Every structure is written in C-alpha cells, then in structure tokens.
Amino acid sequence: MGRSPCCEKAHTNKGAWTKEEDQRLIEYIRIHGEGCWRSLPKAAGLLRCGKSCRLRWINYLRPDLKRGNFTDEEDELIIKFHSLLGNKWSLIAGRLPGRTDNEIKNYWNTHIKRKLISRGIDPQTHGPRNEKTTTISKTTAATGAAKPNANRVTQLNFENTSPRSIAEINHLKGNIESKYSSNFYSSFNPTKAESTEENNGTSSGMTTDEEHHRHHQQERESSYENQEVNLDLTIALAPSRSELIPRSSSNSAESKLQQQTSYQLLDQTRRVCTCCQLGSQRSELCSKCQNSNGFYRYYY
DNA sequence: AAGGATGTCAACCGCGAGTGA
DNA sequence: GTCACTCGCGGTTGACATCCT
Structure with a gap:
C-alpha cells in the first residue's frame, strides 16, 4: 500500500505563485493565524496544497523576513x-x-x-x-x-x-x-x-602540497587562538512547545497572544546568546542577539 | 546580437517524526 | 501497539537571470 498523497493533486496549482494567491494567503493568515495547513487552502479559497501554502508563507510571505543580501x-x-x-x-x-x-x-x-x-x-x-x-x-x-x-x-x-x-x-x-x-x-x-x-607514513619528506597544508593548518591554529573561540560550549535545547504551554485547540488571536507571552517569559529567564557562546567570550548579548530571541528562537 | 554556460532561488518531493484516536 | 494524519525538514529540480564567448 503506497503512501497517501498529502493533498488532492488533481485540482491544485503548481509552480510560481501569483500576486492574487499571495494576497489570499496573507489575508487568511492575518485573520486566522498560522497552522492547519491541510485545511487552509480550501478555507482560503486557494487551489494549492497545504504544503505549498506553508512553504510560501514561511519562505516568502512572513512579515518578519529580512530580505536582501547576507552580511x-x-x-x-x-x-x-x-x-x-x-x-x-x-x-x-x-x-x-x-x-x-x-x-x-x-x-x-x-x-x-x-x-x-x-x-x-x-x-x-x-x-x-x-x-x-x-x-x-x-x-x-x-x-x-x-x-x-x-x-x-x-x-x-x-x-x-x-x-x-x-x-x-x-x-x-x-x-x-x-x-x-x-x-x-x-x-x-x-x-x-x-x-x-x-599513521599515513608520511612523517618525513613532506611534499610541497603537504608543506602548504601544514602551513595553512598552523595559520588556522593561531587564528583560532587569536579569536579565543570558546570551546567550552554548552548546548541545551529549550523544552518543546507542548511541554511549556498546554495545547490550545483555539486558534484565536487571544490564545496566540497568551502563547507569545509565555514564550517571552521563558525567553527572559533562559535566554542564551549563541553567537557569543560560539565566538567571542562576552557575558552580555551582542546587539544582534538583543533583537532576536537568541538560541531558542527556533522553537517560537 | 545570439545562444550556450553558469548562477540564483522559489518551489517541489519524499521521508521521518510527532500526535491523537 | 497500531494506524492515519499532519507537519516540518533536507535534498533536488527547474525557471529565470546574468554572464561569457
């Protein structure tokens, strides 16, 4: 028995999204919020599969996306x-x-x-x-x-x-x-x-290539030393959503706000500045992390 | 200017994991 | 424990843009 398709393929659009489709999706999510992707297309009047809607929203339409070149x-x-x-x-x-x-x-x-x-x-x-x-x-x-x-x-x-x-x-x-x-x-x-x-049996008589690699390696060593990379890295994942906040069947704006507040509380108590942990040894959040939720952002 | 090569990125596909009945 | 369903992830594809000859 094959896997059931994620959606009805027969009457769904594929390929690039039109402005009208984007608008419908944005409008629907603005009113009802994210989630329930399977039923979303029908409810929003879109001839797309839920997966496609989710992808479009997450990768392109989400308002908090930072467009433009990477720094x-x-x-x-x-x-x-x-x-x-x-x-x-x-x-x-x-x-x-x-x-x-x-x-x-x-x-x-x-x-x-x-x-x-x-x-x-x-x-x-x-x-x-x-x-x-x-x-x-x-x-x-x-x-x-x-x-x-x-x-x-x-x-x-x-x-x-x-x-x-x-x-x-x-x-x-x-x-x-x-x-x-x-x-x-x-x-x-x-x-x-x-x-x-x-182990390679190449301890003597290095070739030019090997010399080059060794030189490069030494450069990397001293470069890492200079950067004071913090190797005492501690990784701790945040509790999952379900562990933190009881699942609410309601998709209302109120329940979403309640969830958001709970995450903010968690954020204040357990925030970790990952980029600083990985790199420079500073005790405070860097300016970049102050504007984000830091390490645990993934779970929000 | 033409058209082939290469780069970019949005979108798709298949799979695995979580969850509830 | 099993099954069906949903979600999310990572790899891949393909359309379009840009570059090069």
Whole structure:
C-alpha cells in the first residue's frame, strides 16, 4: 500500500505563485493565524496544497523576513553554526533572525561553499581541504575511536527535554563529537595532527602540497587562538512547545497572544546568546542577539 | 546580437517524526 | 501497539537571470 498523497493533486496549482494567491494567503493568515495547513487552502479559497501554502508563507510571505543580501557577519555565523550543526538548516535559520532555512541552504550552496573552498577549507568537514586526512577522519569518527577532548567541548543538558529534543541533541552531539574527533579536532591539536601523519607514513619528506597544508593548518591554529573561540560550549535545547504551554485547540488571536507571552517569559529567564557562546567570550548579548530571541528562537 | 554556460532561488518531493484516536 | 494524519525538514529540480564567448 503506497503512501497517501498529502493533498488532492488533481485540482491544485503548481509552480510560481501569483500576486492574487499571495494576497489570499496573507489575508487568511492575518485573520486566522498560522497552522492547519491541510485545511487552509480550501478555507482560503486557494487551489494549492497545504504544503505549498506553508512553504510560501514561511519562505516568502512572513512579515518578519529580512530580505536582501547576507552580511559578512551573517556569513561567519552561518559557517560557525554549520561547523557545529551540519546541514541542519532549520536549526541554523532559527538562530539567524529573519532568515529562512531555504534561504540559508541556497546561500550555503551558492556562495559560502565556494568561499570556504577558496579559503582552502572543506565545506563539509570545516577542516583543511586534504583528501587523506578527510578519509581517515571519517573512518575514525565512524568507528567511534578515542576522542580525547570530545567531553571537554561538549556539555549537554538534558533537563526538561522532550524525546524529540533528546534525539536532536544526540544527533548534534554525534555531529560535534565526530567533528572534534576528526581533522577539525586535529587543527586545534598539533599532537593529533602529527600522529595522523605518522599513521599515513608520511612523517618525513613532506611534499610541497603537504608543506602548504601544514602551513595553512598552523595559520588556522593561531587564528583560532587569536579569536579565543570558546570551546567550552554548552548546548541545551529549550523544552518543546507542548511541554511549556498546554495545547490550545483555539486558534484565536487571544490564545496566540497568551502563547507569545509565555514564550517571552521563558525567553527572559533562559535566554542564551549563541553567537557569543560560539565566538567571542562576552557575558552580555551582542546587539544582534538583543533583537532576536537568541538560541531558542527556533522553537517560537 | 545570439545562444550556450553558469548562477540564483522559489518551489517541489519524499521521508521521518510527532500526535491523537 | 497500531494506524492515519499532519507537519516540518533536507535534498533536488527547474525557471529565470546574468554572464561569457
């Protein structure tokens, strides 16, 4: 038995949205709020499937979207978050106010990948672009070999965490651990880098390429030291919506306001400035984060 | 100016996870 | 525990724009 289609395909429009369709969707959501995507098209008089409506709203019509080019600051944040989270575009988007996962994914594939490659950095591993070490590191990560400093860099807080959040944490943890067990870790640890070389049997008689990589690696090491990257990263996911606020069947503006207020209260008590945690060691929220909900924005 | 190559980005598709009956 | 339904995510596609020859 095949999977049932998400919607009636026969009488639905596909492709680019017209202004009229946009207007209908905006108007409907303005009055009724988001949610119930499956029934929305019919209720709003749109010949679209719910998925399509949701996507259009989230990626294009939402009023809080920041249109326009990415700033250098955003570039660097995306790179940092990607190095920690991998291709978790929605998580990354949740930490960049006004940006969508689709937008960031596209931007990554079209701009940042190239930017990193031109810097001699592998966009996937965030380590130096070196075929040999990449292969070896992947094997090491996959077999769960010793990760001397993995615990130092990852402190996970499982308090008030839903099963889904735990799964997410485990995924992130795996991501981070493999990152620090691989050549990413080795770029912070010359000893490990040397041992990798020994394993390759290339400890003597470096080629020009190897010299270049080593030089590049040293540059990266000193560059990270200069930036005082905070490796004592603590990751704690916020409780899920359902854990915080009883589900309300009502979609009224009042209940939405009530939810919003609850989130704001949570925000005040547990706000974490992620970009600062990841980078510079400052105790206060940076100007960027003051205008967003910081780390937990994803859940709002 | 033409048309092929390349880049960009909105939209689609398939899948997995959560949830309620 | 199972099933059906819904939502959301990540990868991919394709239309359009821009660049290059």
